Amino acid sequence: MWRNSQKWKNRASRRPQRKGEALIDKLWIFRGLDRGRMTKKTLLMHELIGLKVKVVKSSHPGLIGIEGYVIDETKNTLTILGTKVWAIPKIVAEFEFEVGDKKIRIKGEELVGRPEMRLKKR
């Protein structure tokens, strides 16, 4: 049976369809991680995965107000996990990250680049 083979994913209905969807009710995993000394300056080079984020501004009105934790990052998108899983292009939006009790606002254009390449930039 295809459902039992390891080669394919089980895509039957009510099963997680996208990456990270299995975590939807388990947001507590991301809470209470030590984030080192992250400031606005180092955020650009630092890890975004695991941070709480909110989309503040966007050229696409549907994206505004999305809130959740970042679970994945590619060159041009952030995958955000809230009540749903969203993949948001970095270029169109402005994000507000929550680091500890600080809030850092940043434009998505500055974040463009693969996660390991951002370390090297500048």
Added chain:
Amino acid sequence: MSKKFSRRKEQREKKKIALERIDILFNLAERVFAYDKELANRYVEIALAVQQKAKVRMPRKWKRRYCKKCHSFLVPGVNARVRLRQKRMPHVVIKCLECGHIMRYPYLREKKERRKAKKQ
């Protein structure tokens, strides 16, 4: 001269950040593993990329927690087998149960030190 110095300082800062990132990613992988294995593997992948780009050493804590061949996150007892062996030289054997890769870590040096301490 001063320019060179500041550049070196910047480099050091970069390496520090890279180490922090690796620690964060592996911690997350550990937490996520129970629910989503593939996401944990993805975090390991990013951590490895960061480590290679910044040219830092993998922290000792996390060195044996991923497979060197298939880069999957390993949890002893779940998808990894850990054994101590004595033949030829004492070593730890870790087998990745995802791909079957075997990793060996000798601990001859530690044993010799202990022997030396005993003698004194």
